[in-house]
Amino acid sequence: MAVIYGETVKTDEYLIIYLDSLRINSVLNFDLYIKKAGEYILYRSARLPFEEKNRQNLLDNNIDRLYIPLDNRRNYQEYIEGNIREIIEDPQIKESTKAGIVYDSAKLLVKDVLNNPTLGENIKRSQAMVEATVTLILRGQSAFHNLLRVMSFDYYTYTHSVNVCTFSLALARYIGIENVRELNDLGTGALLHDVGKTKISETILNKRGPLTKSEMQLVKKHPRWGCDIIKETDIINPESYFPVIEHHERENGSGYPNGIGADKTHAYSKIVAIADVFDAMTTKRVYRDAMAAFPALKTMFDDKGAFDKHLLEHFTRLMGPSKLSDL
Numbered sequence: 001m002a003v004i005y006g007e008t009v010k011t012d013e014y015l016i017i018y019l020d021s022l023r024i025n026s027v028l029n030f031d032l033y034i035k036k037a038g039e040y041i042l043y044r045s046a047r048l049p050f051e052e053k054n055r056q057n058l059l060d061n062n063i064d065r066l067y068i069p070l071d072n073r074r075n076y077q078e079y080i081e082g083n084i085r086e087i088i089e090d091p092q093i094k095e096s097t098k099a100g101i102v103y104d105s106a107k108l109l110v111k112d113v114l115n116n117p118t119l120g121e122n123i124k125r126s127q128a129m130v131e132a133t134v135t136l137i138l139r140g141q142s143a144f145h146n147l148l149r150v151m152s153f154d155y156y157t158y159t160h161s162v163n164v165c166t167f168s169l170a171l172a173r174y175i176g177i178e179n180v181r182e183l184n185d186l187g188t189g190a191l192l193h194d195v196g197k198t199k200i201s202e203t204i205l206n207k208r209g210p211l212t213k214s215e216m217q218l219v220k221k222h223p224r225w226g227c228d229i230i231k232e233t234d235i236i237n238p239e240s241y242f243p244v245i246e247h248h249e250r251e252n253g254s255g256y257p258n259g260i261g262a263d264k265t266h267a268y269s270k271i272v273a274i275a276d277v278f279d280a281m282t283t284k285r286v287y288r289d290a291m292a293a294f295p296a297l298k299t300m301f302d303d304k305g306a307f308d309k310h311l312l313e314h315f316t317r318l319m320g321p322s323k324l325s326d327l
């Protein structure tokens with residue numbers, strides 16, 4: 001049974017986690033397994049506290065990843081979300097590990113959001129996860145590179161949402177936006193930008209051939225549906241609505257749903273539009289392979305008048321040749 005690290009559902013039975021995501025002396029509420037010779041062995045039961053000696057023992061045996069049964073996933077997710085601030089502030093944990101924990105956790109969270117997008121609690125959880133990502137991104141470009149390394153480039157709406165949020169925040173930070181509130185609003189809108197797709201069937205979203213006219217009309221409704229969904233919960237700041245409704249708008253007015261051009265499109269939406277298209281092109285779909293980063297950026301530049309030129313130049317510089325080789 002293959003366990004592929006970096007994908008949210010690792011197997012039909014186990015989820016792989018970082019040892020560093022576990023807080024010392026905390027009750028975990030989920031069973032911990034280790035893997036030996038291909039077998040999963042119960043290491044610590046949910047009711048026992050996790051202590052320093054356990055951690056040391058695992059490290060002494062070169063174990064820095066553990067496994068939890070998938071039916072314990074919800075408990076693990078709650079645990080991580082409850083401890084995410086402490087994890088991010090912990091000087092003992094490597095920044096690259098923090099990026100992995102935040103990314104994996106954000107993916108699981110967005111899966112929940114997409115399953116139940118009008119649940120206010122899920123939207124609040126999204127905000128908390130965006131705040132954690134903002135804290136990381138504000139630490140500088142190395143945090144973005146760490147996130148880039150753990151990103152999943154197989155396309156699912158939930159991985160795409162987290163990637164778009166990460167790229168958007170990194171670009172915003174790169175062009176000098178450092179105000180936490182602004183970054184949180186942008187990040188929340190970016191994370192939830194495709195929430196309206198929950199109203200569209202997977203068959204249409206993953207269709208191999210070209211969409212029919214009526215299917216296309218349906219797909220074009222997702223920005224508006226997304227905005228309706230997040231308005232319904234009435235939790236997030238209205239600034240976050242912009243990227244949700246406008247991420248398919250284009251500078252030259254050729255986008256949808258309203259065909260508004262550069263002047264009327266919010267700055268957050270222009271950022272998310274670039275992150276969205278870049279991620280869509282550089283991830284693998286069921287019907288086509290992923291494009292490499294440079295050709296993807298070139299295609300975006302060639303699509304004259306679609307994207308904000310300056311933002312796209314900044315984004316290209318942010319990705320830079322040295323980072324592009326990681327993709």
Ligand SMILES: [Fe+2]
Pocket residue numbers: 193194222247248
């Ligand atoms: Fe979209």
Ligand SMILES: [Fe+2]
Pocket residue numbers: 160164193194276
């Ligand atoms: Fe998207």
